[in-house]
Amino acid sequence: MTMSKPKADTQTVEPEGPDGGWGWVLVGALFVSIGLVFGLVRSMGIFFVEFIQYFGESAQAVSWITSTGVAALQFISPVAAALCNAYNARVVVITGGILAGVGLILATQATSLLHLYLSMGVISGLGWGLVITPMLASVIASFTRRRSLAVGLAFSSVGLSAFAFNPLFQMLVEMYAWRGALLIVGGLSFNIIACGAVICVQKTPQAPAKVMRRSTCAGMLQGISSYLELSLLCERPFLTYTLAITFTNVGFFVPYVHLVAHSRQVGFSEYQAAFIMSAGGVADILGRIVSGWFADLGNFRMIHLLAMWMSLAGVFIVLLPVSSMTGSYPGLMVVSLLYGFTSGALTSLVFSVMPKIVGLKRLAGGLGLLQLLESGGGLVGVPLSGWLRDKTGNYTASFVVAGSFFILGALTMATLPHFFSCTDPPPPQGQSKNPQSELGLMAQPAAITDTDDDKETQSKSIVGAATPELNGR
Amino acid sequence: MSAYWILLLLISYRDISATTFDATTPTMVSNITYTSAVMSVVLKGENQTENVQLLNRVRLELDCTWAANENKQPNITGYWTRDGDEIEDSRLTVPLQNEQYNLKRVFNIEHEEDLRKYSCVFGSQAQIQFILTVPGIDHVPDKPIVSYIGDYVALVCKIKDTAPKPDTWRWYKSNETDKVRTDVLAEPGRYEIKNEDLKTTLVVYNLTKEDSGVYHCGAVYPLKTSVGELTLNVLSFMEPLKILFAIVAEVIILVAAILLFEKWQSKKKPREENGMNPLPTDEMMQEESNSLGESSALRQRNV
Numbered sequence: 001m002t003m004s005k006p007k008a009d010t011q012t013v014e015p016e017g018p019d020g021g022w023g024w025v026l027v028g029a030l031f032v033s034i035g036l037v038f039g040l041v042r043s044m045g046i047f048f049v050e051f052i053q054y055f056g057e058s059a060q061a062v063s064w065i066t067s068t069g070v071a072a073l074q075f076i077s078p079v080a081a082a083l084c085n086a087y088n089a090r091v092v093v094i095t096g097g098i099l100a101g102v103g104l105i106l107a108t109q110a111t112s113l114l115h116l117y118l119s120m121g122v123i124s125g126l127g128w129g130l131v132i133t134p135m136l137a138s139v140i141a142s143f144t145r146r147r148s149l150a151v152g153l154a155f156s157s158v159g160l161s162a163f164a165f166n167p168l169f170q171m172l173v174e175m176y177a178w179r180g181a182l183l184i185v186g187g188l189s190f191n192i193i194a195c196g197a198v199i200c201v202q203k204t205p206q207a208p209a210k211v212m213r214r215s216t217c218a219g220m221l222q223g224i225s226s227y228l229e230l231s232l233l234c235e236r237p238f239l240t241y242t243l244a245i246t247f248t249n250v251g252f253f254v255p256y257v258h259l260v261a262h263s264r265q266v267g268f269s270e271y272q273a274a275f276i277m278s279a280g281g282v283a284d285i286l287g288r289i290v291s292g293w294f295a296d297l298g299n300f301r302m303i304h305l306l307a308m309w310m311s312l313a314g315v316f317i318v319l320l321p322v323s324s325m326t327g328s329y330p331g332l333m334v335v336s337l338l339y340g341f342t343s344g345a346l347t348s349l350v351f352s353v354m355p356k357i358v359g360l361k362r363l364a365g366g367l368g369l370l371q372l373l374e375s376g377g378g379l380v381g382v383p384l385s386g387w388l389r390d391k392t393g394n395y396t397a398s399f400v401v402a403g404s405f406f407i408l409g410a411l412t413m414a415t416l417p418h419f420f421s422c423t424d425p426p427p428p429q430g431q432s433k434n435p436q437s438e439l440g441l442m443a444q445p446a447a448i449t450d451t452d453d454d455k456e457t458q459s460k461s462i463v464g465a466a467t468p469e470l471n472g473r
Numbered sequence: 474m475s476a477y478w479i480l481l482l483l484i485s486y487r488d489i490s491a492t493t494f495d496a497t498t499p500t501m502v503s504n505i506t507y508t509s510a511v512m513s514v515v516l517k518g519e520n521q522t523e524n525v526q527l528l529n530r531v532r533l534e535l536d537c538t539w540a541a542n543e544n545k546q547p548n549i550t551g552y553w554t555r556d557g558d559e560i561e562d563s564r565l566t567v568p569l570q571n572e573q574y575n576l577k578r579v580f581n582i583e584h585e586e587d588l589r590k591y592s593c594v595f596g597s598q599a600q601i602q603f604i605l606t607v608p609g610i611d612h613v614p615d616k617p618i619v620s621y622i623g624d625y626v627a628l629v630c631k632i633k634d635t636a637p638k639p640d641t642w643r644w645y646k647s648n649e650t651d652k653v654r655t656d657v658l659a660e661p662g663r664y665e666i667k668n669e670d671l672k673t674t675l676v677v678y679n680l681t682k683e684d685s686g687v688y689h690c691g692a693v694y695p696l697k698t699s700v701g702e703l704t705l706n707v708l709s710f711m712e713p714l715k716i717l718f719a720i721v722a723e724v725i726i727l728v729a730a731i732l733l734f735e736k737w738q739s740k741k742k743p744r745e746e747n748g749m750n751p752l753p754t755d756e757m758m759q760e761e762s763n764s765l766g767e768s769s770a771l772r773q774r775n776v
Contacts, residue, residue: 053627105717177619180713187720194727200735 022200023142023150029195030135030154033093036192037073037100037128039161040185041066046169050178057113065113065121072125073132074375080133081368082228089134093196096134097189099127104186108179120182124189131192133371137364138199140351145296147355152292152348159285159344229358229365237357238366240416242373245350247409248310249377251402254385255280255317255339262395263332266324276333280340287344295349302353303419307410309346314406316342321396357416381405511536514601522602528637529695530583537576537593537601541569551576554592567595585697607694608636610701617704620680628675630690630701639692639699642666642673647687680707 048062055062083092103124110116136151143150172181225231232238259280263273291309295302316339323331351367358366385398418425513536514523527533551574553563567574576593582605594600611633620626632639644666665676673690685707691698 053629174616175619176708176713177621179621179624180619180708180710183713184716184720187717190721190724191727194724194731197728197731 023139025198026135026139026142027150027154029198030139031157033131033135033192033195034154035157035161035165036189037132038158039165040189041069041128042158042162043165043169046166046173047178047182050173051113051116054178055113061113065116068117068121069125069128071375071379072122073129074371074378076126076129077133077371078228078365078368080130081137081364081366083130084134084137084364085226085229088199089138090196090199092134093131093199094193096127096130097192097196099130100124100192101127101186101189103127104182104189108183108186127189131196133364133368134199135195136351137367140355140363141360145298148292148295148302148348148352149289150292151352152288152290155344155347156285156288159281163281229362229369232358232362232366232369235358237416238369240412241353241357242370244310244409244412245370246374246377247405247412248346249374250381250384251314251317251405252343253378253382254398254402255320255336255343257382258385258389258395258398259320259336262321262324262399265394266332267327268329268332272329276336279333280336283337283340284344287341288348290341291345292348292352295352301423302349302356303413303416306346306349306353307413309342309349310406310410310413313339313342313346314403314410316403317406318400318403321394321399325396377405508532510534512603513538514603516540516595516599516601519599520602521600522604524604524606526608526636527582527588527605527696528607530581532579533582533605534577534579535591535593535603537595539574539595539599539601541572541574542598545569545572549574549596551593551595553578554594556589557592582696588697607697607699608632608639608692609699610690610692613701613703617706619706619708621708621710622680622682624680625676625678626680626705628677628688628690628703628705630673630692630703632671632692632699634671636671638670639694641693642668643691643693643698644673644675645689645691647689677705682707682709 044066048059048065051057051062051065052059080092080096100123103119103122103126106119106123107116110119136154139150139154140147169181169185172184175181176184256277260273260277263276268276291305295305316335319335320332320339323335354366354370355363381402385395385402388397388401389395391397413419508529509532511534512523512525514521516537516539525533547569549567549569551565551567553560553576563578565576567576574595576595578593580587580591582588588605588607590602590604592600592602609632611631613630618626618628628644630642644664663678665678667674667676673692675688675690677684685705688703688705690701690703692700
C-alpha cells in the first residue's frame with residue numbers, strides 16, 4: 001500500500017502523490033476547514049448588523065473586525081509554514097482550530113468593539129491562518145494527477161458554506177442573540193480540530209538536524225530562514241509568479257465589494273442586485289470545479305490555463321460597467337456570471353501551479369510567502385477602487401482599473417521562464433545534488449540553506465495556501 | 474391603488490398660508506382652534522382608497538368627484554358612510570354637472586374616535602374610501618428580541634422618515650397577568666430612554682428573567698398615540714452553552730475515532746511490511762521504518 005521510497009530519490013521527474021484513498025478524505029477535511037474559515041468570514045455580515053445596533057458604532061468601525069481577522073490570517077501564513085516544517089502539520093492545524101474557536105468564544109463576552117477586534121479579529125484570525133496553509137499544502141502534496149480537481153472541489157466550499165451559513169447564523173441570532181450565536185459558531189469552529197486530525201503525522205527524523213542548528217546563533221537563523229523558505233525570495237520564477245498573483249489580487253475583491261452598490265446606482269432594485277451576486281457566486285463554484293477537472297485532463301499546461309482565466313476575468317470585469325451602461329439587466333447578469341466562472345476557475349489553479357514553480361519540498365514555505373506577499377495587493381485594491389469611485393462619481397473607473405490589473409497579472413505570468421514552451425518543464429527538486437533541477441522552471445537550483453538531505457525535506461509537511469479571497473469577502 | 478397622502482398639508486388649504494406642520498394661523502371657531510383642510514379626489518374607475526395622515530384636530534372637507542359613465546343620468550343618489558355604515562342625513566341627490574357628479578362633506582376630526590374610514594358613495598356603483606390615521610410605528614420586529622441575564626438590551630421604535638415627528642414618546646410594559654400597562658419610567662436607574670425626532674430607544678440594564686414580556690412604545694400625536702409592540706425574551710447563558718458542550722463532545726468523539734483508526738492502521742502496516750520483506754536486515758528494517766515516516770509526509774496513505 002505505501003510505496004517505500006528509496007533514500008536518495010533524485011530520479012523522479014514529477015513529485016509523487018498517491019492520488020486517491022486517504023487523499024480524498026483529506027480533501028473532505030479541507031472542504032470543511034475552508035468552509036469554517038472563509039465561509040464563516042463571508043457570513044459575518046449577519047453579526048455586524050447586530051454589533052452596530054448593540055454597540056451603537058458605525059458600519060465602518062464594525063467592518064474592521066473582519067479586516068483585522070483576515071490580516072492576521074494572511075500575516076501568520078509564513079509562520080504557519082515554518083511551524084509545519086519545524087514540527088508537523090497536524091499539530092499546527094489543531095492549534096489553529098483551537099485558537100479560532102477560542103477567539104470566537106471570548107468574543108461572546110465582549111463589552112466593546114475593542115474586545116471584538118482582539119478576540120474575533122486577532123485570535124481567531126491567527127487561528128485561521130494556522131489552519132488554511134497546512135491543510136491546503138497537505139492536499140496539494142497528496143495529489144498529482146487530480147491535484148487541481150481536488151483543490152477546486154475543496155474551494156467550492158467557500159461559496160457553498162457562505163450560502164448555508166447565512167440563513168443558519170440568522171436563525172441562531174434570532175434564537176440566542178449575538179452572544180449565544182457566536183458561542184455556538186465558535187463551537188462549530190472546533191470541528192477544524194477533527195479536520196486536522198485527519199492529516200497523517202510523520203515521524204520526523206529532522207530532530208538531530210535541529211539540535212545541530214541550535215548550537216550556534218547563526219545556525220538558528222539559518223534554520224529559521226530555511227523553515228520559512230526565504231531562499232525562495234531570491235528566485236526569479238517565484239517572484240514573478242507572486243507578482244502576477246499580487247496584481248490579480250488588487251482587482252480581485254472589487255466586484256465582490258462594489259458590484260451591489262454599482263447595480264443599485266445604475267438603477268436596479270436591492271433584490272435584483274443581490275440576485276446578481278448570488279448568481280455570480282454559483283458561477284464561481286462551478287468555475288472552480290470545472291476548471292480543476294479540466295486542468296487535470298492534461299491537455300494544456302496549467303500555466304497557460306491560469307493565464308487564460310486571468311485575462312478573461314480581467315476582460316469581464318471591465319465589461320461589467322459597460323454592460324450596465326445600457327441599463328440592461330440581462331446584460332449585467334451575463335457578464336457577472338462569466339466573471340464569477342472565470343474568477344473561480346483561476347482560484348482553482350493558483351495553488352495547484354505552485355509545485356511546478358517551487359517544487360514539492362518547498363511548497364509549504366512557498367505558499368506561506370505567496371500568501372503574505374499577495375495580501376499587499378488586496379490591501380491596496382479595495383481602498384483604491386473606493387477612492388476612484390469617490391473621485392469619479394461612479395464605479396466605471398474602479399472596474400476598469402481592477403480588470404487591467406488582472407490582465408497585467410496575466411502578462412507578468414508570461415514572463416515566467418519556459419512560458420511559451422508546449423510542455424511543462426520538469427519541476428525543481430530544490431536540491432543542488434539534483435542534476436535534473438536545472439531543467440526545471442528554476443533558473444538555478446537553490447541550495448543556499450537546504451542543508452537537510454532528502455529524508456528531512458520530504459518529512460516537512462507541505463503547508464501554505466493563500467486564496468485570493470483572503471480578505472474575507 | 475391611489476396615491477398615499479402622507480401629510481395633510483400637501484393638500485390645498487382653504488384659508489391658511491402657513492406650511493408648517495402645526496398650523497400657526499388657525500381659523501377660530503367657537504373657542505376651539507381648528508385648522509382646515511380640503512381633500513379633493515377624482516375617482517378613476519369604480520373604487521378607490523385614499524390614506525390620509527392627520528396630526529392635529531382638523532376641520533376636514535372631503536370632496537369627491539366622479540366622471541359619469543355611459544348612463545349619464547341627470548340625477549344620482551349619493552351618501553356618506555363611516556366604517557361602512559351610512560351616516561344619517563347624508564343622503565343627497567347629486568346633479569350631473571359638466572359630465573361629473575360631486576359630493577362634499579365636512580368632518581370635524583377632534584378625537585381619536587373620529588379617525589375612521591369614511592366613504593362617499595355614488596348611487597350603488599362608485600365609491601371613494603378615505604382612511605384617516607396618524608403616522609404609524611415603522612417595522613417593529615415580530616420576532617422576540619433576545620438578551621441575557623445581566624446584559625442590557627436596546628428596544629427601538631421608529632416612525633417612517635417621511636412622517637412628521639410626534640410630540641413625545643412613551644414606553645409601557647404589560648404584565649403577563651393583567652393587561653395593565655405600567656409606565657416604564659416608574660423605575661429609574663434600570664431604564665434609560667433616548668428620544669430622537671423619529672426614533673425612540675429604551676435601554677434596559679441588568680436584565681433579569683422578570684424583564685421578559687411585551688413592551689409598548691407610543692408615539693404621541695395630538696389626535697392619537699400610535700403604539701408598537703415589542704417582545705423581549707431574557708435567557709440564561711446556559712442555553713447556548715449547552716449546545717456548545719454538545720458540539721465539543723462531538724468533536725472529541727470524532728477526533729478519538731480518527732486517532733483510533735490511525736492506530737489500527739499503523740498496527741496493520743508493520744505486520745504487512747515485515748511479511749513481504751524476504752531478507753530483513755537491521756539496516757533495511759531501519760530504512761523501512763524511516764521511509765514509512767517520510768513517505769507518509771508527502772503522500773497520504775492509500776486506504
